[in-house]
Amino acid sequence: MLAFEYYKKLEKELSDRDDIVIKKYSLNYKKKKSVLWRIASRKIDKHDKIILIRAGIHGEEVVGPLTILHRINQIIDYIHQRGLKVIIYPLDNPTGFERGWRYNIDKDAGEAGNNDFLRYRLPNGKIVYDLKDKNIFKNWYWASDVKLKIKLPLESRLMLRLLKTEPLKQVAACLDLHQDYITPLKKPFAYHYAFGNLKIYDEIIRKIFKIIPVWKNAKIGAGFNMMVKKTGQAVQKALTEDLIKSDKNGFLVRHDGTLPDLFNRLGAQHCITVETSGATPLIKAEQVNLTWIFGITDLLSKQLIKAKKLLVIIPHSSVSRPKEIKKSWLSTRHNQFLYGKTAETDRGTDKLYDFRKTLNNQQLVFPYSQVYLNVVRNPAIIDSVVPNFIRGIAVYKKPLDRKFRKKLLKKYFLPFYKKVSVIDKTLIFNGHSTVSGHSSLGKEKLQHDVVLSSYQIDKGKRVYFAPDKYLNFYIKELKKRMPSLKIGKNNIYSSVYDHICAKFGWNGNFTLNRVPVIHQETDESLYIKNNRIDDKKLERLQKVFAESLLATINHFNNA
Known part of the structure; x- marks a missing residue:
């Protein structure tokens, strides 16, 4: 022919x-x-x-x-x-x-x-x-x-x-x-x-x-x-x-x-x-x-059907501020919270944890910096959600009043949680980053490349938001794909309150509308060098995380 x-x-x-x-x-x-x-x-x-x-x-x-x-x-x-x-x-x-x-x-x-x-x-x-x-x-x-x-x-x-x-x-x-x-x-x-x-x-x-x-x-x-x-x-x-x-x-x-x-x-x-x-x-x-x-x-x-029910939440990647907060209100020192190693910004996590090309999963990125509105803190404590001070340093020239801050919470915080609640999901991945020597860690040097949590301490008690077996399986899959990765579990971050974990986490007992939450902190030095993202390193990590999550989803869906 x-x-x-x-x-x-x-x-x-x-x-x-x-x-x-x-x-x-x-x-x-x-x-x-x-x-x-x-x-x-x-x-x-x-x-x-x-x-x-x-x-x-x-x-x-x-x-x-x-x-x-x-x-x-x-x-x-x-x-x-x-x-x-x-x-x-x-x-x-x-x-x-x-x-x-x-x-x-x-x-x-x-x-x-x-x-x-x-x-x-x-x-x-x-x-x-x-x-x-x-x-x-x-x-x-x-x-x-x-x-x-x-x-x-x-x-x-x-x-x-x-x-x-x-x-x-x-x-x-x-x-x-x-x-x-x-x-x-x-x-x-x-x-x-x-x-x-x-x-x-x-x-x-x-x-x-x-x-x-x-x-x-x-x-x-x-x-x-x-x-x-x-x-x-x-x-x-x-x-x-x-x-x-x-x-x-x-x-x-x-x-x-x-x-x-x-x-x-x-x-x-x-x-x-x-x-x-x-x-x-x-x-x-x-x-x-x-x-x-x-x-x-x-x-x-x-794989598409199973991964579709994975919800990735990236709460701290943004440096943007709500339009209601005027630039002229900001203190001269507030930029240190947005950029550099002392920043309250999880740099590059919107790229690092964007698994949609691989998994076709669902994803929510909170659009504002935690400097202005911290979407993972307890909404009952307005000072933690819309802070006037971070580590004792003023964010604003003049503190925001309580009434204004509650308006921000009502307009941005609560609708975000509404979005999370209506999404059909079987697993939540709560993605963050951290830096060695960050003052919120007490200036200690990180001992791990990745830190995973399955519980948090609330009022002196452990409150689980994922059964340990989920974390253990995910860790095994991570090590299979990147043996050199140093992985920590339930360390210092378990003492930090996270409202996503608290509101949606599942501890293994039957609870309506709750699912396991994997909370991950990744050391920025793995993919950021000289304050610039190394695309090749980021893509390699992204692939390892995505494939390990998929294996975890498949394992427990088939269990």
Whole structure:
């Protein structure tokens, strides 16, 4: 089938849809001009989760493009109906597809084939594309990094350029559809490349076993150490060290510089290369591809439903003041409470704890600084909610009278709690930050990077707002993802009253309209350096916190 015929049929299949956008990009080879298509959900909001599907990078592997051609509407409907968005590259190597060649019409395999998307710098300084089954490296780079001067086939260069325009942080899954014509298998088989916790795919594997056998406990090295004949056909040289053994479910873990490997480095949760043997009947191979697409969609959809009931509250990130408080009223020293290490501001927490791109959770950020209106203090004590003095220093030139302060409480404090109360939630995350040497800590140096609390002292008694088992599980998940993290539990912060915890916290006994509250303080030195946020460090922490919270939600929802 010629590429233009494929696209014509695909366009016909999509002609009645108004929820997708098709973009076409030129591929101008030396011997022929062609085109690459991108199909995507029409409206992708900044908090949507995306499944990216790619097929046809190896031209002889036709089942991926044909799966998309035959089932495109079913795929898009299934993903959209479950609250997710999709980006599809249906035919990544159109001239190879036309000829049944692995590589393009110019017979250009580049330096490492055309599924070439990243490079690793080893600890010894050497640059490689394949770590095999090891995961030891110093840095990774996009294969298109100009400093590396890597020779890439045209379709690979275009794909790398397009990927950098995609909302990469929102891509939750990358599925790369392949077909193995290299390994001399005479029977239908499936196997798969993946990363991370492979146990979560058990249900998908059970369904695949019902379609065709899985190639388990086998040494596999298809696609590595390739050469291109003058006829354009790609053949594999003899393999020795490139062989890696699949596990009992047919999984191989290989950091080989391919598209899924790139998305694994970019932080996508599910990065899968789907393989079926060349001897597998087309209809069976398509069923395997669909099983993966629908299975990953279901995993992400269930996660969305569960995480949707996580409410993240960020009460102290703002430096803004209510419009009723005039700038001329402020004392000359009040700025020290807003900025710098002595600030009463949880710097960067509005970014650090914004998990919505990962979890699609609910979030409330109190819009005003606690210098003017402290939303976590006891509303019965007006001096703690709208303070005239902080640590003995005047906030205002002239103290605000009680009547005015009660008006602020009524206008801003009480409606915020009303919002919290009406949100459907199963867990509250109450996110703060702290600084070593802060005077509110008695100038002591922090002994921990993260401090978590499950109770607070009120009138000399412990009042629990979360069962210990929630904190203990969350701590275990944090340590699993960042072993170096020093985590403290129920220390100095338990003596500080927090009204969010007091009003909405749940201690394990049945109480209507109450849920567990995880109260977290994170040391700002983990993500702030020289009074500036280090985006890379913040994003790493954000990912660790989000994934650990999700694991906690899943554990107790399933308990």
